[in-house]
Amino acid sequence: MSARPRPLLLGAGTAIAVAVTLSGCTQKASSEDGAVSVTASDSVCEVSKTELPAGHVSLALENKGSKITEVYVLFPDGRIAAERENIGPGTKATLVTELKAGDYEIACKPGMKGDGIRQKIALTGKDTAAERSPESDAAVAAYRSYVLAQAEQTLPRAQAFADAVKAGDIEKAKGLYASSRIGWERTEPVAESFGDIDPKVDVREDGLEDGQDPTTDWTGWHRLEKALWQDKKIGDRERELADQLMTDLNAWVKKVGTAEITPTSMANGAKSLLDEVARNKVTGEEERYSHTDLIDFKANLEGARRSYDLLKPIAQKNDPALAKELGQRFASLTGQLDAYRTDDGADEDSYTYTSYDMVSEAERKELSDGVNALAEPLSKLAAAVAK
Incomplete structure (x- = not known):
């Protein structure tokens, strides 16, 4: 396993407010190809949208900081829904995942330590799992x-x-x-x-x-x-x-x-x-x-x-x-x-x-x-x- 610890559990009863910006987290424009942009630095985690449709989600990740970072999508209880690790300074990466409707957090972890800088997001619409192929x-x-x-x-x-x-x-x-x-x-x-x-x-x-x-x-x-x-x-x-x-x-x-x-x-x-x-x-x-x-x-x-x-x-x-x-x-x-x-x-x-x-x-x-x-x-x- 990696040297850094995993995200801290928040507890099943933790309430997640929709579209609330945390300290150090801001919103910015979406990427041109329609992916949700997540721009990380040593002190900021910018997310282009805080509300998006459920289903397949593409995150365009960019690390503008001086430290290696990683980006997580977390369920309300702290479990990991998706992650991309080892994003070096000045580099970009893509994370494609499938998320059901509900509330989540995106966490950027500069230096791959601690709980990360977090942004609350909400996914709305119908569950696409029923539409999967055999x-x-x-x-x-x-x-x-x-x-x-x-x-x-x-x-x-x-x-x-x-x-x-x-x-x-x-x-x-x-x-x-x-x-x-x-x-x-x-x-x-x-x-x-x-x-x-x-x-x-x-x-x-x-x-x-x-x-x-x-x-x-x-x-x-x-x-x-x-x-x-x-x-x-x-x-x-x-x-x-x-x-x-x-x-x-x-x-x-x-x-x-x-x-x-x-x-x-x-x-x-x-x-x-x-x-x-x-x-x-x-x-x-x-x-x-x-x-x-x-x-x-x-x-x-x-x-x-x-x-x-x-x-x-x-x-x-x-x-x-x-x-x-x-x-x-x-x-x-x-x-x-x-x-x-x-x-x-x-x-x-x-x-x-x-x-x-x-x-x-x-x-x-x-x-x-x-x-x-x-x-x-x-x-x-x-x-x-x-x-």
Whole structure:
């Protein structure tokens, strides 16, 4: 997961007023192509419209600030409806999503920290979900089943890992650590959409908010990873954290069935998984103690590929050239990554890869280039399925 925390939950009962401008948020003219313009700086989040029709929404994003930023569309309770991360200074991006009628917030997060600068918006009109094609409905239903299956399969693996920690068996816990995360990594965008679960189970120490104490506020997999590989000890606190991890993961599994899933959220989620690889896995930041980054990389790539495979019939109909390119890019990057695989390949749910500290800088650059080659066309998938 990224170093920054997810948006703070506002609470299900929080009232959202329509078209109210927050401090630092203003309105500006729409972009010429009809997309809603969102212009971010280090202190301002300008949104061109605060009321727009429900259905497919295109946001034209521009970062005029000095810091990397990200833009979220949030439900009233703080869950993520859509997001675009890693928008560098002076760059533009597009976010295409599908939103039902209702109240939302757009949040720009300069520096990718805090709650962001927020603008309330309202979507009006009829729900377009009923107008989806049979192919779209089939893709959404299949992906929902996939996400739920991945969540449910994570629990026994995570429990085995937690049990090893509680038993004080460092070597066994090390051996179970990476495999316990595969289901989470495959479906991370859905897990992150709930806002409160991700910071509990998958945040790194440098992702804590200012004022949070690592000794008391840092929980989840990476806190235990540090204890196992760097501290090389398991104490009472680690045993408590193992139980807390399972409590939080069980809460995640219960919520998965309620996730808002649309064809565009699937496409955006696939792109988000590639962004995770580029930002954290290829750099070696994610698994800085265990160096199991390539296993996370593989799981992220599989999750992105699953979304694409389910959306492929729609993409082939609307943009056959894009569909063909994506198929080729996915195959190429999978081949690049699997050159580092160290098991026999028989079990797709239990694989091992070269320790990432043994991967040279030149090899990391090649992997990074492969990720970028896929990420660029993948960023167009949401627009293709929304046609």
